[in-house]
Amino acid sequence: MMDLLGSIWWMVVSLGILVTFHEFGHYWVARRCGVQVLRFSVGFGRPLWMRRNAAGTEFAIASIPLGGYVKMLDEREYEVPAGQRQYAFNNKSVWQRIAITAAGPAANLLLCIALLWLVFVIGRQDYSATLGVSTGLAAEAGLGQGSRIEQIDGRRITTWSEATMALTMAAMDGRDASVQLRQADGSSSQRQLPLSRLPEGFDERQVTALAGLNWAFMAVPARIGQLVPGGAAEGVLLPGDLILAIDGQRVEDASQVPALINQLGTAGHPGLIEVQRSGQRLALELSPQQDRSQADNPRWLLGVQFAAVPMPEHDASQRYGLVAALPAALRETARLAADTLGMMRRLVTGNASLQNISGPVTIARVANASAKRGVDWFVYFLALMSLSLCIINLLPIPILDGGHLLYYLIELVKGSPLSEKSMALGQSIGLALLAGLMGLAFYNDILGLF
Known part of the structure; x- marks a missing residue:
């Protein structure tokens, strides 16, 4: 319940901040261009609070906190007295209308x-892209434990989240990734991670796990927390046992256990599970049980749950002085914009799954999770959302700012505004597109909850 309330609260806070800045951009430039602004509203629906300033603009906070708007004097919407027509939006030059429309995304x-400048001044705490025990494709490529990823396809990597994003993009494109590593002894090496060999239809949210990459900060000792009643380990292993090896293969991380148990079960014979118990090393014979609940992908199970361990201290911090933080913020903005546009391109071309489109439920959950991680992470989340709002609003879809900018560019070329019939048709198409996207986003949100 607390998570639900927290998610709702932080979503309202986030949208309130982002929408206020967006609409203030429209409002500020409109006033500079001499347009009469009738209402500045954060949210839709019935106003919960309202004030009017000396210029006659109503400032309101409305009951549905999922957006906002700036209402300007406009002859296309209602009759405007002759003495006020010079203050109407539609009577301004096309360049002024372009400036007012572009001001929100700007x-x-x-x-x-x-x-982002504030984040880098505060210092963003994270984990480095240091590798834990690798398996599968990563182990074949020589991405060994203790090495740190410094570059992927020539792109500088500072944290594990940057590495995950870069590898996910490469996997979506169906290509291998060139990985530059810094070994534990300080030497540098180059490796090719064969992401093109990932199975068709792979889950794009699990690229690093599917490639066999494990991060050092996520390493969990294979210490048994509790046994699953009726499981294979019952009567053989005990809570507190630390698994050291399975059928002769060394275990250093709990993430290795599922694959090794699958190998043992597929072999079709009992195996030795070596554990440390009360300071002694024991070798115990055990046969895994097969889980047939997923008919298309049966697994072999040990029947244990591993003991939870606290997260380690952060080992990567992105922090700069007041002046140096500005170019760092500009670089990060450019990187995030390139990633966002790249993801949009992959969605259009079909290289990325439509499951990547998320709606307000996911936004609320991420906002809550970011707030829990600290001020630096929540401010970073707000920056990313603000950039996303900028980019989405610039898409050439009628109803969005980008659609209106497209109309004005056409007007510049042809020398006169589009007909009302053409604009109405565009608005209908825009509404249909947005309704479809919102429906898909809600569907993905609901699917994600389960």
Whole structure:
């Protein structure tokens, strides 16, 4: 229940901040261009709070906190008295209308840069891209335990999350990734991770796990926390046992156990499970049990749950001085924008799954999780959301700012505005596209909950 309330609260806070800045961009430039602004609303529906300033603009906070709007004087919407027509939006030059429309996304872009500057001044705490025990494709490629990823396909890597994103993009494109490593002894080496060999239809959210990559900070000792009643380990292993080896293969991380148990079960004979118990090393014979609950992918199970361990201290911090933080924020903004546009391109070409489209439920959950991790992570989340809002609003879809900018560019080329019939058709198409995207986003959100 607390997670639900926290998610709702942080989503409202996040959207409130982002929408306020976006609409303020429209409002500020409109006033500079001499347009009468009738209402500045954060949220839709019935106003919960309202004030009017000396210029006659109503400032409101409405009951549905899923957006906002700036309502301007406009002859296309209602009759405007002759004495006020010079203050109507539709009577301004096309360049002024372009400036007013582009000001919302521009405000979100500036907010993103400012927030990232703040993140780098505070210091963003994270984990380095240091590898734990590798298996599968990663082990074949020579990505050994203790080495740290410094570059992927020529892109500088500072944290594990940056490495995960870069590898996911490469996997979506169906290509291998060139990985530069810094070994534990300080030497540097180059490896090719064959991501093109991932199975068809792989889960794009699990690329690193499917490639056999494990991060050092996620390493969990294979110490048994409790036994599953009726499981294979019952009567053989005990809570507190530390698994050291399975059928002669050394175990250093709990993440290795499922694959080794599958190998043992597939072999079709009992195996030796070596454990440390009360300071003694024991070799115990055990046969895994097959889980047939998933008919298309049966697994072999040991029947244990591993003991939880606290997260280690962060070993990577992105922190700069007041001046140096600005170019760092600009670089990070450019990187995030490239990743976002790259993901959009992959969605259009079919290289990325439509499951990557998320809606308000996912946003709320991520906002809550970011807030729990600290101020640095929540501010970083706000920066990313602000940049996403900027990019999405610039898409040439009628109803969005980008759609209106497209209309104005056409007007510049042809020398006159589009007909009302053409704009109405565009609005209908835009509504249909947005409704489809929102429906898909909600579907993915609900699917994600289960």
